[in-house]
Amino acid sequence: MKILSTKLSLKTEVTKEQVYQTIIRWLKENKPCAAVGEQFEQIENKDDVRIVEGYATIETLTGKRNDTQYLAVRMTHIYREQTWETEILYGESATEKSVTIHVNCSGDTTLFKKTPIARTEIIRAFISDGMIKNEKLPMQATPIYADNKMLDYLASAMNTRYDQAIPMVYVSKIFNSSGYNVDIDKLSRNLAGIAYIVAERNGDFGFNLKERTNGINPYNGHIAIYYPNGKIDRLRPSEVSVYGEADSRIMDDVISAVTAQVEKDAPMWQQLYEDKRAADTALLDVFMGEFDSMEARLKAAKKRIAELTEENAMLRNKNESLQAAFDASGIEECIISKSPIAEFFYGEQHDLLITVLKEAADRCGSSDMRKYELINSLLENNEYIGNGRETLNVVKRVLSSGVQLSMRDMAELERVGFRLVSDNPHYKFLYCGNERYWFTVSKTPSDRRSGQNNASDIIKRLSVY
Numbered sequence: 001m002k003i004l005s006t007k008l009s010l011k012t013e014v015t016k017e018q019v020y021q022t023i024i025r026w027l028k029e030n031k032p033c034a035a036v037g038e039q040f041e042q043i044e045n046k047d048d049v050r051i052v053e054g055y056a057t058i059e060t061l062t063g064k065r066n067d068t069q070y071l072a073v074r075m076t077h078i079y080r081e082q083t084w085e086t087e088i089l090y091g092e093s094a095t096e097k098s099v100t101i102h103v104n105c106s107g108d109t110t111l112f113k114k115t116p117i118a119r120t121e122i123i124r125a126f127i128s129d130g131m132i133k134n135e136k137l138p139m140q141a142t143p144i145y146a147d148n149k150m151l152d153y154l155a156s157a158m159n160t161r162y163d164q165a166i167p168m169v170y171v172s173k174i175f176n177s178s179g180y181n182v183d184i185d186k187l188s189r190n191l192a193g194i195a196y197i198v199a200e201r202n203g204d205f206g207f208n209l210k211e212r213t214n215g216i217n218p219y220n221g222h223i224a225i226y227y228p229n230g231k232i233d234r235l236r237p238s239e240v241s242v243y244g245e246a247d248s249r250i251m252d253d254v255i256s257a258v259t260a261q262v263e264k265d266a267p268m269w270q271q272l273y274e275d276k277r278a279a280d281t282a283l284l285d286v287f288m289g290e291f292d293s294m295e296a297r298l299k300a301a302k303k304r305i306a307e308l309t310e311e312n313a314m315l316r317n318k319n320e321s322l323q324a325a326f327d328a329s330g331i332e333e334c335i336i337s338k339s340p341i342a343e344f345f346y347g348e349q350h351d352l353l354i355t356v357l358k359e360a361a362d363r364c365g366s367s368d369m370r371k372y373e374l375i376n377s378l379l380e381n382n383e384y385i386g387n388g389r390e391t392l393n394v395v396k397r398v399l400s401s402g403v404q405l406s407m408r409d410m411a412e413l414e415r416v417g418f419r420l421v422s423d424n425p426h427y428k429f430l431y432c433g434n435e436r437y438w439f440t441v442s443k444t445p446s447d448r449r450s451g452q453n454n455a456s457d458i459i460k461r462l463s464v465y
Contacts, residue, residue, distance in 0.1 A: 003103045004255045005262035006123060006166065006194045009133040010090075010097040016071055018131065019090045019099070020046055023073055026125040032056060032077060047071065052346065055079065063272035068093040074269045082106055086122060087269045099126060100266040101193075123193035132193070135164055141192035143184040145201040146170075148208070154198070155212035162226035167195040167254050172206055174221040174237075181221045181237050182246045195225075195254045225250065227257055298407055305411050344417070344432050344462070347385030352464035354384050388464060391416040395458050402451030404444055437461065 027037025036053040043049055050059045057076040064070065073088040087102040103119045124141050126132055132139040136153050146154060154170070162168060169187065171180050180199060188197040200206050209217045218224040223235040223246065233253060240246040339349060357379055364371040394416045398409045405413075405427065410420065413429065422428040423443065431437040439458050445451050 002259055003105055003119065004194065005100070005102045005259040005266065007098055007100040007262045007266050008123075008126065008139070008193055009135070009165070010099055010126075010131050011133050012097060014097055014131050016090060016092070018129075019071065019088075022125050022129050022131065023088060023122070025129075026122045027056075027058070027075065030121065032079075033058075033075060036075075061269075061272060061276055063275050065267050065272070065275065070267065070272055072269050072272045084119060085269075086119060088122060089267060089269070089272075099131075100262065102262075102266075102268060120190070120192070120194075124189070127192055137164060137168065137196045137198070139193065139196075141189050143171075143188045143197050143199045146198050146205055146209075147201060148205070150198075151205070151208060151212065154209060154217075157226060158209075158213045158217050158224075161230050162228065162232075164196070165228060166193075166258060167228065168226045169195050169197050169250055169254065170218050170224050170226065171197065171199045172218040172220060172222050173200040173203055175203065175219075177221075181223065181235075181240065182250065183244070187247060187250060190251055191254055194258050223250070225254060228261065231257075302407055302411060305414055344434075345387040345391070347387050348464055350382075351384050351386065351388060354379070354382055355465055357382075384465070388462075392459050392463055392465070395462075396455050399441065399455040399458070400448070400452045402445045402448035405441070431462065 024037050024041045027033045027040065030037075032054070033056040036051050036056040036058050039051050039053060040046065040049070040058050043051075046060055047062050048060060051057065055078045057074075059074045059076075061072050062070065063072065068091045070092075071090040073090075075086045075088075077084045077086075083106040085102075085104040085106075087100075087104070089100040089102075091098045091100065101123055127139055127141055137144060137150075144150075157163065157168070158170075169191070171182055171184055171187075173180060184197055184199045191197060200209075206217070206219045210219055218234065221237040225233040225235075227233075235246060235249070240249065336353070341349075343349060357375055361372070361375045361379060364375055366372065394412050398405070398412055414420070417432045418429040418439070419431075419433070420427060421430050421438070426443055427441040429439045429441065431439065439454075439461075441454055442450065445454070
């Protein structure tokens with residue numbers, strides 16, 4: 001589910017390296033992502049990487065769409081069984097530079113009616129580093145106080161048409177008061193890079209603006225949201241009787257409008273990834289065309305798949321195990337410490353613990369037992385991640401038939417981590433490069449039962465379910 005999007009123009013002097021440095025600072029200052037940020041900082045070529053550290057994953061790729069060259073960075077963070085994705089797309093064309101930011105969440109969106117402030121720190125990072133181009137209004141995370149220097153522009157925007165790329169929220173001061181009907185500091189921080197928050201500094205400015213606009217400006221506590229498409233939403237003090245109600249309404253309306261607007265013309269990570277995959281497929285077609293016979297093509301394809309599978313297994317094993325909990329940041333409570341053993345797949349140790357808890361639940365007694373209450377509460381709040389099931393399904397599907405392995409079968413096994421290390425006199429597979437887990441499979445199975453036994457033995461040794 002898309003939570004929010006925004007697209008901001010960058011200063012012409014901004015470089016890709018500066019964008020990387022801002023992203024690294026954002027990662028390192030965010031405790032759950034600090035470790036992955038430190039690793040990312042050490043990599044020399046950052047244009048095509050994938051790093052998994054704890055609950056965080058950072059990925060990059062480059063691509064081109066509509067004459068704009070893009071650097072795409074995606075940070076994925078798993079939090080309370082929900083996957084948060086922050087996409088940062090730095091675009092550079094002959095005429096402009098920009099950064100587009102998308103925030104997505106796979107979880108129950110009813111939990112996220114309020115702006116996820118922790119997820120928008122990357123926007124404020126670009127603003128605080130002075131990288132966003134200032135248009136007729138300054139880009140900042142604090143209120144913009146209207147003064148006489150802005151009088152001509154504000155009057156023009158209200159009389160004719162607002163002409164900026166993101167909305168402007170104009171907040172007038174309550175008559176004979178020092179206050180406003182919204183928390184302008186909170187709005188400015190929450191909507192930094194998503195909308196301008198312009199507030200009257202004093203009542204005199206409001207009177208001057210009223211004269212220049214024939215009274216159509218917000219005044220005496222009224223608020224108006226000016227959108228790039230010409231739409232104007234007006235909010236009267238009488239419409240929001242509960243403190244904070246106006247803040248929530250403004251944030252919801254602005255974020256919905258900006259997200260819809262950005263999605264019309266800004267690319268997303270998945271689009272660039274699919275473009276890259278299509279280009280790779282074209283290169284593969286050229287590669288395969290170099291071989292005359294179908295047999296030679298299949299042999300070359302098998303070799304290439306094996307090389308890529310082995311590379312993938314090595315990279316996966318190189319990453320450290322998923323951390324069980326964050327440090328004392330108050331984000332998650334630590335229940336158990338992770339084993340230092342590298343996982344075969346993301347979430348393996350988590351899924352093993354769920355299996356153990358399910359087995360314990362079956363034998364912990366009646367519902368009036370404390371053990372029963374605690375174990376079942378843990379299970380209700382912790383589901384299987386389930387990433388290891390694909391490997392087990394492939395093993396069962398490929399081996400249970402009891403027929404000789406085809407090249408397609410071999411490729412499937414290699415895809416999920418089984419590397420063929422010998423084929424004389426039987427197939428010998430090594431799983432995920434770990435010498436503890438090697439398996440022998442007959443080249444000519446005798447019958448279906450022997451194939452099922454082979455599959456059962458492998459699944460029994462590898463499964464945590």
